[in-house]
Amino acid sequence: MKDLKDLTAIKLKAYTPVKSIRTSWNVPISDFARLTHNPIRAIVEGLKIVPNPDKQLIALSIGDPTTFGNLKPAPEVVEAVRRVIEDGSSNGYGPSNGFLEAREAVAEYVAHQGAVTPNDVILCSGCSCSLDLCISALAGAGQNILVPKPGFSIYRTLAEGFGVECRYYDLMPEQNWEVDLSQLETLIDGNTAALIITNPSNPCGSVFSKSHLKAIINIAEKHFLPIIADEIYEHFVFPGYEFHSVSSLSEKVPVLSCGGLTKRFLVPGWRMGWIIIHDRDNHFRDVRKGLANLSARILGANTMVQGALPDILRNTPTAFYDDLVSTLYRHAEIAYKSIKQIRGLRPIMPGGAMYMMIGIEIERYPEYETDLDFVQALIAEQSVFCLPGQCFEYPNYMRIVLTVPEEMITEACKRLTEFCEKHYKMDDRIILQQQNGLLARMNQY
Template sequence: MPANGTSEILKSKRSSWNVQISEFARSTRNLIREVVEGVKLEPNPEKPMIPLSIGDPTTFGNLKAAKETIEAVRKSIENRKHDGYGPAVGSEEARRAVAKYSFHQGHVSPNDVILCSGCSTSLDMAICALADRGQNILIPRPGFSLYQTLAVSYGVEVRWYNLLPERQWEIDLEQLESLIDEDTAAVIVNNPNNPCGSVYTREHLKKILDLAEKYYLPIIADEIYEHFTFPGTQHTALSTLSENVPILSCGGLTKRFLVPGWRMGWIIVHDRNNVFAEVRKGLAKLATRSLGPNTIIQASLPVILEKTPQSFFKSTTNFIYRNAVLAYDLLKDVRGIKPIMPNGAMYMMVGIDTDNFPEYPTEMLFVQDLVREQSVFCLPGTCFFYPNYFRIVLTVPEDLLREACIRIADFCENHYKLDKRVIENGGLQAVDLQ
């Protein structure tokens, strides 16, 4: 049909502007962003604001990238050899550097590595490669809300499996098993965990693998915090324990190297039995959607991964560990709340006994008033699909963390109401809150 004829048809069908967003855009929701934007942040003008909410270790300026890391990027920029496009899956040299760096995950070759624009993109690609519209994936609760954001956008159902606070946030394996059906495409295992700071033992990881093998379920291992473990705790990569379960391990520079804004992540394919033959091809195709990650950072990877000193990593981890101990010691005896000491990552979950805070039937209201009275902002458990808890970040300067915990304790003491209970006739009878 002539172009002018097509134009006439369009004019007859459209009488006004009516531009709709796509279903993909409509279904994309980031719960953390929605909750944070929905919280009424009205700090106490007499107290400086202390945000314990942001999972960015660079926010306060006290944690900075190593000079070796910065120098590697500077040289990559100055030599002007990396200003153009690179291979969609990442350059051979960069992928080889990641494979060498990841020796602790077992045998890894450059062909097992796909470079991505940050770990969030690696999670996005892993979910997209494994799950189709109408299928489901299993994600932890409490858990990183981005898993849901990414899956639901693709029309993939999310099913939450429970983590058990009384068992240091281990997975409730019986409940997890009850969620599996023929449409379950994968299970996401986050270890070390955000928001809980838990690190699973080898024995627990083996039980997870046994369950995955029983139902022929691939695993997406979110191991971005794999090197953030505290003294006395060791992280074990799932891939080193798996004989038959194929695993996509997602990681990156973001946390350990203190450069989240550089957006350099990766997927490592662990597949001893060639189950992922088609998945590998799918990941390569998905990589072409973005034409690969930042070439400057790619070119810097060999030096960054090899030359950044262990003393830098140890200093960062020890700082966060000391902060974890400090926060736990300051909060553990505060009436009405219960901190759970983490073993890794950068966070601590704190439980709220809402029975002792009748003014606040939800942790959202608790958090809002904590900001209003004490100018301390913590993320409510709703952000992680886990009510009656809040999360604090442990990367802030020690003096600010100490002050924040003192303010939290003061807030709890000011609003705590004792729930008295007396034993009568062998039973437990509740008495009015006073």
């Protein structure tokens, strides 16, 4: 024991920089804390969110399907947790990667992704924790990861604290948000650690076709680039579209697939996510160890929910899922059909998830310089709150959520129409052309 203490002292002496003793209060933060920030929160906190006092606020900005109480978990889900609480079987710590029974249930649940065993499953504290572990295991300071633009800001939040650069590959709105494959490939260099694919997409609601996913995977294979597949919305797919997991299409590229209970089961606060390791050729042998090490930092995910997980995944009726997707699709259609009639706005109909991106022809609203100004004025006049596109690295767009009650969607579209008609301005040349056309028609009579 004495030798061990001596060895520890030698190591500390070798690696600990000498600092002078503090003579006053000066408590700095770590580089990790200093570099970490949430772009959405920073932008939203900078907005002047002062709703019209005469109109009830309609928040189309919150990506939490439980906010308004219209979408509730299935009774079977609630009952599964109640049983675990009452029998007290899951009150203690569990293995850092999760209880075996829970991992077995997840492996069964994600069988459509390919051959999965319980040893390929790591349970996490929500899908954001899953993404955190994946990025942390694959990338370090001085490296970069490839993320979509527009895309979910959490990738940047998780990466930059480690000194990992986010390089943005373009999604093309005119092609239902497919990836610009040529531009994507130009971003890859020797320091690129991983490619993140979000499918279905937040914020776009797009669903990639099988052929498009294969084209993306081919680029990753060409450059020996592992993939992190953010597939939390994999079951939120509207009629006419089909979901294909990245892992089911990849023959050689190793994939870390991230999912969880959050959205499909309408329990985001229960914080239950998972990582599925897909690795046919054992390229992730060290990554597996790294993920195990990292999962031990929080001593495992919520054990109460783990205890209920087998019943949740096996007993929730298909009708519950179908009703949820039908509701979101109906809301998407209502919003799209209404907003596409508004001058100066260009909605893009989603193929899944629970969001819609809307282009703003900002030059038609000369009172506002940016999407931030537009959104802020919309709140002040109409008490409708949409997230500006800058939250997703995509200016002159805004994102709405489709989970609010149907009457709120309808009312929000009505207010949006009123706002845009009030502030829309046509180009002088267009006005002149319309006036000339009117005069020509009058002269015919």
